[in-house]
Every structure is written in C-alpha cells, then in structure tokens.
Amino acid sequence: MRNMPMPATPPMPATLMDKIWRAHAILERDGRTLIAIDRHFVHEGSHHGFAQVRARGAQLLRPELTYGFADHYAPTRPESAAGAPEAMDMVRRLAANTAEYGVEYFGLADPRRGIVHVAAPELGLTLPGLTIVCGDSHTSTHGAFGAYAFGIGASEVAHVMLTQTLWQKRPKRMRVTVEGALFAGVGAKDIALAIIAKIGADGAQGHALEYAGATVRGLDMAGRMTLCNLSVESGARLGLIAPDETCFAYLKNRPFAPTGALFERAVAEWRMLATDADAVFDKEIALDAREIAPVVTWGVTPDQSAPINGVVPVPEGPKSDAMRDAQAYMGLTPGQTLTDIAIDRVFIGSCTNSRIEDLRMAAAVLSGRRAVVPGLVSPGSMAVKQQAEQEGLDAIFIAAGLDWVDAGCSMCVGMNGDLLKPGERCASTTNRNFKGRQGPNGRTHLMSPAMAAAAAVTGRLTDARPLLKGRL
Amino acid sequence: MQQFVSLAARACPLPLANVDTDQLIPARFMRRPRSEGYGQLLLHDLRRRPDGELDPGFPINAEAYRGAKILVARRNFGGGSSREAAVYALADHGFRAVIAPSFGDIFAQNAVKNGLLPARVTDAEAEQLLADLARREIETLAVDLPTQTIKAGVRTIGFAIDSVWKQQLLNGWDDVDLTLNEAPAIAAFWARDEQARPWVKPRRAS
Ligand code: SF4
Numbered sequence: 001m002r003n004m005p006m007p008a009t010p011p012m013p014a015t016l017m018d019k020i021w022r023a024h025a026i027l028e029r030d031g032r033t034l035i036a037i038d039r040h041f042v043h044e045g046s047h048h049g050f051a052q053v054r055a056r057g058a059q060l061l062r063p064e065l066t067y068g069f070a071d072h073y074a075p076t077r078p079e080s081a082a083g084a085p086e087a088m089d090m091v092r093r094l095a096a097n098t099a100e101y102g103v104e105y106f107g108l109a110d111p112r113r114g115i116v117h118v119a120a121p122e123l124g125l126t127l128p129g130l131t132i133v134c135g136d137s138h139t140s141t142h143g144a145f146g147a148y149a150f151g152i153g154a155s156e157v158a159h160v161m162l163t164q165t166l167w168q169k170r171p172k173r174m175r176v177t178v179e180g181a182l183f184a185g186v187g188a189k190d191i192a193l194a195i196i197a198k199i200g201a202d203g204a205q206g207h208a209l210e211y212a213g214a215t216v217r218g219l220d221m222a223g224r225m226t227l228c229n230l231s232v233e234s235g236a237r238l239g240l241i242a243p244d245e246t247c248f249a250y251l252k253n254r255p256f257a258p259t260g261a262l263f264e265r266a267v268a269e270w271r272m273l274a275t276d277a278d279a280v281f282d283k284e285i286a287l288d289a290r291e292i293a294p295v296v297t298w299g300v301t302p303d304q305s306a307p308i309n310g311v312v313p314v315p316e317g318p319k320s321d322a323m324r325d326a327q328a329y330m331g332l333t334p335g336q337t338l339t340d341i342a343i344d345r346v347f348i349g350s351c352t353n354s355r356i357e358d359l360r361m362a363a364a365v366l367s368g369r370r371a372v373v374p375g376l377v378s379p380g381s382m383a384v385k386q387q388a389e390q391e392g393l394d395a396i397f398i399a400a401g402l403d404w405v406d407a408g409c410s411m412c413v414g415m416n417g418d419l420l421k422p423g424e425r426c427a428s429t430t431n432r433n434f435k436g437r438q439g440p441n442g443r444t445h446l447m448s449p450a451m452a453a454a455a456a457v458t459g460r461l462t463d464a465r466p467l468l469k470g471r472l
Numbered sequence: 473m474q475q476f477v478s479l480a481a482r483a484c485p486l487p488l489a490n491v492d493t494d495q496l497i498p499a500r501f502m503r504r505p506r507s508e509g510y511g512q513l514l515l516h517d518l519r520r521r522p523d524g525e526l527d528p529g530f531p532i533n534a535e536a537y538r539g540a541k542i543l544v545a546r547r548n549f550g551g552g553s554s555r556e557a558a559v560y561a562l563a564d565h566g567f568r569a570v571i572a573p574s575f576g577d578i579f580a581q582n583a584v585k586n587g588l589l590p591a592r593v594t595d596a597e598a599e600q601l602l603a604d605l606a607r608r609e610i611e612t613l614a615v616d617l618p619t620q621t622i623k624a625g626v627r628t629i630g631f632a633i634d635s636v637w638k639q640q641l642l643n644g645w646d647d648v649d650l651t652l653n654e655a656p657a658i659a660a661f662w663a664r665d666e667q668a669r670p671w672v673k674p675r676r677a678s
Contacts, residue, residue, distance in 0.1 A: 026661045027654060031636040034654060036661055038672050045502060048556060056648075062662075064674070073503075090503050110567035125674060137554040137578055153556035153582035155647070163651045165658055169636050201490065202574050216668040233550065236572075237577050258671040280489075301490050318595070322489040322546075350568070413499045434494040434552060436517050 015173050016240050017208040020273065020370035024131050035345075039125060040066040040160045041116045041134035042103065044073045044090040044415075049135060049157030060101050062164045067125060068098040068105040069116040072136075073415050074408030075108075076378050084417035091377045101161075112255075114381020114407045117141035117229065117351035121221070122383055124254025128243035128270040133160055135389050138351050138431060140231040144224035145251070146243035146273050148208075151232065157471040171237055172282040174207040175275075178215040184472050185465040187361070188223035189353060189429070189448035191215070191287070192230035193295035193305050199285060200301040200316035204236035207283065210242050210275060210328040215289040221250045222357035229352045230431055233302035242274040295337060297446040298463055299326035303435075308451070308462040308463045312336040329435055330443050331425075338461050341445070343422045346375030346402070346456040347438070348449055350412035353429035354380030356387050363393040363469045365453035365464055366400040372459040373412040375452075376400040376418065378410040402456065427455035476643025479568050480614040480623075481541035484531050485605035489546035491515075493579060496550065496558035511564035532565070535613025539578060542613050544601045545572040550590075552578025559586045568613050570624065571631065573598050584617040584637045587644065591615065591622065600624075616639060 010436050014022070018201055024035040042049070045066075053060065060066060063363030073090040075081035081088055091108060098105035100354040106113040113119060117138055120126050126142045132149035133139060135157045142149035160361045176195055196203075211224075219227065224241050241247075248267050251257045258266050293307035304326055306313065315323035327334065332341065348354070348362050359379060377397045379385040385407055388394055394404045411418040412430040420426055420442030430437075433444040445461060454464035501513045504667075519530040526533045532540070543562070549572040550558060559582045562570065569589040580590040593601070600626060604610045614623040615631075617638060622629050640647075651658075665672065 028659050030639050086503055135554055151554035151578055153554050155585040159648055162648055165651060167647055205577055256674040258675060262671050415499050434492045436498055438492045440517050
C-alpha cells in the first residue's frame with residue numbers, strides 16, 4: 001500500500017476484477033461492500049429463494065433483470081419426463097414462480113431454452129463488465145466474457161430478488177497465465193484440469209481467477225467458457241477473461257445484447273476493462289500449453305487427475321488418506337495404467353462441454369466409428385441441438401450408437417432421472433467427479449469431449465489424439 | 473438470521489477430507505421444501521449401508537455422538553455446489569458449528585447466513601481434535617467466537633474466521649433488512665448507472 005492519498009488521476013493500476021467491482025460498489029459497511037447486480041438467473045433449484053420472497057409477502061425489485069431457465073430437472077427424453085414426475089413438478093414450480101413474479105422464463109417449450117450457462121450467453125444476456133449471479137456455482141462460466149459472475153446460495157438468491165444487490169467482500173486476485181501452442185486434440189478442458197491439478201481443489205479459495213496469456217486469448221468463446229466454468233473446481237468463486245475482439249464478435253446481434261450505436265459505445269467501454277499492465281495480483285501461476293496432454297481424473301475431486309499417458313498414482317504425502325479413499329471408491333489400484341481402465345458408459349454434455357464446438361470435437365472422433373459402450377449426448381441448449389442437426393452431427397452420434405437427446409443438465413447432476421447405476425464407470429465431460437454426483441456409487445472420470453468420444457469407441461480411457469489424426 | 477456467540481456442546485468427529493456438498497446432501501433430495509426438515513438427509517449416502525440401513529459405525533449415527541452440535545472434519549469441507557441445502561441439512565440435524573482446516577467458499581458464506589459457524593483450524597489441530605474425540609478423551613468442546621477459541625479439555629486452541637463473517641454471526645442481523653434500509657442509496661445508484669451504462673439494460677428479443 002502506498003502511504004499517500006489516492007490521486008483522482010491517473011487512477012491506481014487495477015485488474016479487470018477491480019474495475020468491475022468499482023463500477024458496482026454502492027456503499028461499504030463493516031468490511032463488506034454492497035454491490036449492484038446486473039443479471040440474476042434462476043432455475044428449478046431457486047424455489048427456496050422464491051419461498052423466502054413469498055414469506056415476506058414481497059415482490060422482486062427488478063424482475064426485468066431476472067431470467068428463468070428450465071435446466072436442472074429438464075427431461076432430456078420423453079421417457080425421462082414420464083419416469084420422473086417429481087422432476088416435472090420442479091419444472092412446473094419454476095414456471096409458476098416466474099409467472100407469478102413477472103420474470104421472463106425460458107421453459108420446456110421455448111426454443112431458446114437450455115442450460116443457463118449455455119443459453120444465457122447465446123441470448124446475449126451475458127455481457128462484459130456485468131455482475132451476474134445465479135444459484136449455481138458454475139455461474140463462473142460467464143466470466144469468459146469479462147463479467148463478474150458467481151454462484152450464490154438460496155438466502156442470497158432471495159436477497160438479490162428483493163434488493164438487486166449483494167453484500168460481498170472483495171476477493172483476492174490470482175492470475176493464471178498460459179502461453180504456448182496447444183497440441184491438436186488438447187483443449188480448454190485439459191488446460192482447466194491441468195490448472196486445477198496444479199493449484200488443488202481448494203487452492204484458489206477466496207480468489208478471483210483471471211486467465212491470461214496467448215493460449216487463453218487464442219481460445220474461442222466456447223473454450224473460454226469451459227475454462228471459466230471450471231474455476232470453481234479449484235475453490236475460486238469466479239474466473240474472468242478480458243473481453244476482446246473474439247468476445248465482441250460473438251456478442252454482435254445476439255437477441256438481448258445492445259445494437260447499433262449503443263453496441264459500439266459498449267464495445268469502447270468493454271475494451272477499457274482489461275487489467276492494467278502494472279496491476280498487482282496476490283498470486284500468479286504460469287503454465288506452458290506445450291506441456292499439457294489430455295487429462296482425465298482418476299479420483300473423486302477434480303484435482304485428482306493425470307495425463308492420459310500416466311498411471312493411477314501411488315498414495316503419498318499429506319493427501320495420501322484422501323487418495324486411498326478416492327481410489328477405493330473408484331475401484332482403482334495404484335500404478336494401474338489409465339488406458340487400461342474399462343468404462344461402462346459415456347456422457348457428453350453439461351454446462352462445461354455441450355456447446356457446438358464441443359460436439360464437433362466429439363463428432364470428429366466418432367465419425368465413421370461405433371461406440372462399444374452406451375452413452376448419452378445432450379446438447380447444452382435447443383439452439384445447439386438445432387445447429388448440430390444442421391451440421392449432421394446427430395447422425396454421427398446415432399450411427400455410433402449413442403443416444404442423441406434434448407438439452408438439460410441431465411447426467412451432470414442426475415436430477416431429471418438420467419443417472420449411473422451403482423458401480424457404473426462413466427467417461428464424462430462434466431465438471432464434478434464427486435462421490436455419487438452422477439448417481440449413488442457411480443464412478444465419474446472427467447475429461448474433454450474428444451476424450452469421452454475416444455473412450456466410447458474403445459471402451460477404455462483412451463488418448464483421443466491418435467483417433468483425431470487427419471480429422472481436425 | 474440466527475446469532476452465534478458461544479457454544480459448549482458435544483462434538484462429533486468426521487475424519488474425512490473433501491466432504492463436498494453432493495455428499496452433504498445428494499442432489500436428488502433438493503426438491504423437498506425446507507419445512508419437511510433436512511436433518512435426515514445429511515450425509516445421506518455416506519451414513520447408510522448398501523441395504524439402505526443406517527450404519528451404526530458412521531460417526532453421526534453413533535450413540536456416542538448423539539445430540540452433537542459441533543462437527544470436526546478434514547480439509548475442504550463443503551466444497552462444490554452453491555446448494556444452501558447442504559447447510560440446511562447440517563442445521564436441521566442440530567449442528568451449530570463445523571471445525572475444519574478449510575471450507576468451500578460458497579458453503580461458508582451460506583453457513584454464516586444460517587448462523588452455522590465455519591471455524592478454521594490448522595491441519596494438525598484438526599487431527600488432534602479428531603483423535604481425541606474418536607478416543608473419547610474429550611466429548612464436548614466449548615467454542616467462543618469473540619475470542620476465536622475452542623476449549624478442548626485442558627487445551628485451548630485458536631481458530632480463524634473471516635472478520636466480516638465473525639461480525640455477521642455475532643450480531644445475527646438479517647441482511648435483507650439491513651439492505652432495505654439502504655433503499656435510497658440503491659435507487660440513486662441505478663439512476664446514475666442508467667446514464668453511465670445504458671447498454672446494460674437487456675434488449676427485449678421479440
Ligand atoms: S450442467 Fe451441471 S454444473 Fe452445469 S448448471 Fe447444470 S447441474 Fe450445474
């Protein structure tokens with residue numbers, strides 16, 4: 001800290017996070033800042049929040065900044081709707097709550113619907129420089145646009161509904177810089193899992209992560225969203241990437257984004273959001289993209305992972321108890337070659353990896369090949385579904401023997417009835433390999449869409465790169 | 473919200489790391505209204521045997537720890553999702569404090585909102601407490617928030633907590649009421665903001 005009053009100009013060097021924070025700070029009290037919230041997304045799980053508003057007999061302060069998405073319990077197939085009447089009740093409850101409180105709702109019949117973290121950006125509801133919250137930890141996804149976006153609990157959901165603000169303490173700053181060219185077949189999911197392995201499942205607690213470096217700037221918006229999505233798996237509340245031309249091009253002409261002169265004005269302001277050259281971070285991490293191979297998890301936390309050409313590690317060090325416990329749950333033995341691990345099922349979907357770019361990668365592996373295990377491909381939104389069908393990707397998945405279904409959270413969380421059977425082992429493009437996440441005693445290996453597709457083809461954990469030769 | 477100042481109560485050891493929110497309460501139970509009570513759902517799958525019966529050897533089921541209001545666990549407790557139901561399950565089961573070396577951020581924030589204390593101790597101290605409780609050398613702990621101390625038998629150890637959360641727990645104010653008092657400042661912010669950032673307002677699609 002400098003020992004002099006802050007000059008009005010020039011301003012102190014600031015990070016992207018600080019700039020958004022400043023623009024939203026209303027007042028400070030007891031070390032907390034009351035920040036204004038620009039967007040609030042709700043889903044079926046937000047019923048506790050609506051219940052708290054109802055208990056007060058109150059209304060939403062700014063319902064026009066709140067949007068509802070049916071995703072967590074959305075049936076991905078007609079059978080799953082019939083087989084899970086309670087899930088359908090949850091969807092109906094959201095429809096009723098949003099109607100009662102005047103919130104625009106993207107319900108099951110709406111072609112714009114999808115997983116909130118896929119559909120909201122597609123609609124242009126996510127913009128740079130905004131504060132965005134949702135009762136879902138993977139709200140960090142929206143940070144890909146240079147938004148301050150984070151998951152909140154039910155009490156905070158109610159707080160935002162009632163006041164369009166939240167009390168927050170400013171997070172610490174951490175920058176992850178990735179430089180160097182990625183190998184063909186290695187992508188944002190691998191970068192993210194490599195970062196998480198490096199800093200640990202709780203390594204970024206209390207921090208806002210900013211992703212920087214040429215490799216990150218080279219990612220398309222889908223890749224950036226994958227990266228920011230997984231920020232929470234290292235304990236961070238949010239992740240951010242400075243908005244640039246790639247981002248502005250994505251946003252142009254999106255239905256809810258500004259247009260014309262207002263868009264141009266916004267772009268000019270968005271350019272100024274980038275972290276100042278001399279801004280200081282509390283922690284800095286650097287990764288070399290050339291050292292990143294496709295990554296798979298072997299354990300029950302996202303940091304328990306290894307490059308696909310590796311082995312299940314021998315438990316050692318301070319984490320050895322947790323490693324032993326994870327390997328017992330996963331039915332693996334130390335030293336086992338990862339590519340020897342046979343799988344029962346694949347799942348390609350979730351807010352981490354269900355965008356059109358993800359499906360194209362999976363299709364590149366699966367084209368002209370058969371899956372030897374059953375699996376589900378669930379696009380992140382109905383718009384992605386339509387795009388995939390226009391490109392003929394659905395035919396590739398179906399010809400490979402996989403189920404091509406509707407959009408929703410599906411087997412990422414299993415709330416709609418899409419679940420693993422006890423003991424089943426799944427190659428999954430999702431974000432959490434927690435015990436029981438995909439169903440009681442289910443075993444989840446996290447990986448990229450290309451890797452999940454490769455596992456489908458061989459029935460084992462498999463390096464996707466040879467299968468992608470000549471196909472990218 | 474519920475205030476937390478101090479608490480002397482029976483403590484239960486849970487010698488596990490990374491007890492994430494999916495373990496604290498599996499997603500399939502989250503459609504239930506809170507009024508049904510979430511206590512029985514706490515650690516639902518971990519505390520049961522494959523046949524669905526409660527495993528009497530699992531700490532929170534064990535007779536020795538019945539009525540415990542304090543839980544002691546290993547690193548990264550409550551990592552994962554934003555589901556406040558994880559806190560509801562702990563609170564409805566009767567827990568008022570969790571002692572662990574580190575906590576999931578959103579979990580800790582949710583905990584404070586519900587008057588549940590997330591107290592951070594070092595790994596070594598957590599291990600010592602777990603061992604003492606498992607051997608039943610100590611059965612109760614006395615947690616004092618103003619001094620940030622835990623009395624465990626003859627020992628007194630310190631714990632860490634974010635100063636903002638400490639203040640919130642000590643005064644037990646409802647955040648919504650606090651904020652509603654600031655309505656003029658909030659309205660002034662939005663009025664200014666509409667001029668400063670006119671592009672924020674969502675353009676209606678149709
Ligand atoms: S896909 Fe999974 S992680 Fe993403 S919003 Fe849905 S449940 Fe949450």
